[in-house]
Amino acid sequence: MGIQVKNIAVLGSTGSIGRQTLEVISSFPERFRVIGLAAGENTALLGKQIANFKPRFAHYNKKEDKLLVADVETISPAEMASHPDVDIVVIALPGGAGLEPVISAVKAGKKVALANKESLVTAGEIITKLAGESGAKILPVDSEHSAVWQCLEGEATKASRIILTASGGPFRNYLKEELEKVTPEQALKHPSWKMGKKVTIDSATLLNKGLEIIEAHWLFDMPYDKISVIVHPQSIIHSMVEFADGAVKAQLSLPDMRLPIQYALTYPERLVNNKLPRIIWEELDRLDFEPPDTDKFPCLKLAREAGERGGTYPAVLCGAGEAAVELFLSHKIKFTGIPKLVEMALNKHNAVARPDIEEIKAAEKWAGEIVTDYTARGGVC
Ligand code: MG
Numbered sequence: 394m395g396i397q398v399k400n401i402a403v404l405g406s407t408g409s410i411g412r413q414t415l416e417v418i419s420s421f422p423e424r425f426r427v428i429g430l431a432a433g434e435n436t437a438l439l440g441k442q443i444a445n446f447k448p449r450f451a452h453y454n455k456k457e458d459k460l461l462v463a464d465v466e467t468i469s470p471a472e473m474a475s476h477p478d479v480d481i482v483v484i485a486l487p488g489g490a491g492l493e494p495v496i497s498a499v500k501a502g503k504k505v506a507l508a509n510k511e512s513l514v515t516a517g518e519i520i521t522k523l524a525g526e527s528g529a530k531i532l533p534v535d536s537e538h539s540a541v542w543q544c545l546e547g548e549a550t551k552a553s554r555i556i557l558t559a560s561g562g563p564f565r566n567y568l569k570e571e572l573e574k575v576t577p578e579q580a581l582k583h584p585s586w587k588m589g590k591k592v593t594i595d596s597a598t599l600l601n602k603g604l605e606i607i608e609a610h611w612l613f614d615m616p617y618d619k620i621s622v623i624v625h626p627q628s629i630i631h632s633m634v635e636f637a638d639g640a641v642k643a644q645l646s647l648p649d650m651r652l653p654i655q656y657a658l659t660y661p662e663r664l665v666n667n668k669l670p671r672i673i674w675e676e677l678d679r680l681d682f683e684p685p686d687t688d689k690f691p692c693l694k695l696a697r698e699a700g701e702r703g704g705t706y707p708a709v710l711c712g713a714g715e716a717a718v719e720l721f722l723s724h725k726i727k728f729t730g731i732p733k734l735v736e737m738a739l740n741k742h743n744a745v746a747r748p749d750i751e752e753i754k755a756a757e758k759w760a761g762e763i764v765t766d767y768t769a770r771g772g773v774c
Contacts, residue, residue: 401658402429402450402473404494405485407438409589410508410534410650414483415442417655420666425658429473431486431494450476470494475501481658483534484509487591488715489757492516496750502527506657508534510608514700515708515753517611531612532657537605538612539653540631540644545613546661554619554635555609559685560585561624562597564728569689575728577721585628585648594718595692598731599685603696604714607707610700617701622693624683629672647672691732695739704744705756712760713738720768730774734764 401418405411411432418425429450432439436455443451443465450473451465474482474494482498483506484491491509498505499520507513513520513531524531533539537557545552563584564572580597581590588596595601606620628648635641646652647670655666687694692714699706717734720726726734738760745752768774 396424398426399424399480399658400428400478401425402431402448402476402479402482403427403485404429404431404452404470404474404483405433405487405491405508406430406442407432407435408485408487409587410485410654411483413651414485414506414654414658415446416668417651417658417666418446420668421659421664424664428479429468429476431470431473433487433490449478471497474498474503474505477501479503481506481532483654483657484512485534487589488711489515489754492750492754495520496523499523499529499531500527502529504530504532506532506534506654508654510535510604511711513611514604514607515711515757516750517607517707518703518747519750519753521611521614532660533608533612534650534653534657535605535608536648536650536653537632538608539656541609541613541634543644543656544632544634544642548636550637552613552615552634553637554621555613555615556633556635556641557602557605557609557620557622558625558628558630558632559599559602559622560596560628561626561683561685562599562690564597564689565624565626567689572689572729573727577724580721580728584626586650588650590722591715591718594721594731595714598692598728599687599690600692600696600710600714600731600735602685603693603700604711606697607700617697622685624685626681627677627679629677629680645672646670692735695732695735699739702744704746705748705752706739706742706744708748708753708756709738709742709744709760710735712757713764716761716764720765720774725768726774733774734767737767738763 427446427448430448431452433454471493475497481504485508491512495512630643633643699710713735717731
């Protein structure tokens with residue numbers, strides 16, 4: 394029997410994950426075909442990707458300059474995500490932009506390779522319920538969640554604990570006072586992963602790990618008190634799962650996002666890809682672990698609490714986090730201002746208990762505005 398070619402739509406194709414997804418797809422031309430590409434403002438790169446992959450559909454935000462490509466039908470990311478001819482949709486759009494396409498793909502019963510964690514963080518209850526109804530399969534692309542997924546494969550018994558690993562970011566060994574002086578340029582240099590700007594800053598504040606706790610809660614139906622975080626600076630173990638008998642399974646590989654991307658696309662198979670790096674065990678002298686310091690990095694604790702409280706709190710966490718990171722990147726607040734602003738927004742929020750999508754979006758927007766307004770009015774952070 395021949396291999397059936399799968400049609401892949403890549404939403405967020407010009408970002409870090411999108412570009413690496415296209416690289417993986419290029420390694421398996423007999424398996425995958427790019428049917429749709431969606432990007433934001435980077436029309437120059439999107440134009441090149443369209444010329445290279447010749448998709449049927451495309452989407453871009455920039456209204457003023459028309460892409461000079463023939464034979465491409467422009468449709469919205471949500472339409473692309475649910476199109477009947479799409480087999481797998483990779484959702485790598487940033488932040489809140491991912492929510493609508495995820496909902497649309499899940500309603501249509503698609504295989505959703507999910508790199509956008511904010512959608513699950515803010516609307517995990519709605520998304521998992523819809524997926525249960527439609528038979529959609531959410532395939533995690535986030536390296537930690539891909540690791541957990543890989544560890545759970547073949548197990549008949551539910552795991553008793555998930556242990557998410559965190560690199561600890563570039564300021565793991567800084568004193569609390571030193572964190573005050575951290576610049577965006579320093580924060581954008583991640584020690585082990587190459588990623589987009591927002592997630593790189595979130596890794597430095599540990600907000601990213603906090604979002605990943607909530608993401609794991611929804612993906613694996615695991616109670617919050619059974620999800621731990623351990624700092625592992627080498628980023629070789631991508632996460633672990635503990636079982637009832639005390640056995641722990643871990644997934645190890647060199648830090649490279651192309652592996653979790655490929656696993657999501659080729660699941661349940663594993664395919665040879667010579668571009669993926671291998672661990673050289675003789676050169677690996679140690680693997681270290683230490684507990685995270687939530688006093689120095691309060692975002693981790695704030696995120697866990699937001700997840701436990703549920704409702705619109707996780708949406709506020711995301712909205713406030715996004716706005717605070719933007720303010721930090723434009724030198725308007727200190728690095729240590731990020732958790733302060735996130736905490737302020739969470740404290741001021743009047744939560745909605747079982748929000749619908751509109752209420753989630755409204756809470757996220759409200760949080761972003763309150764953070765930006767506070768700073769604009771001269772609030773020092
Ligand atoms: Mg991750």
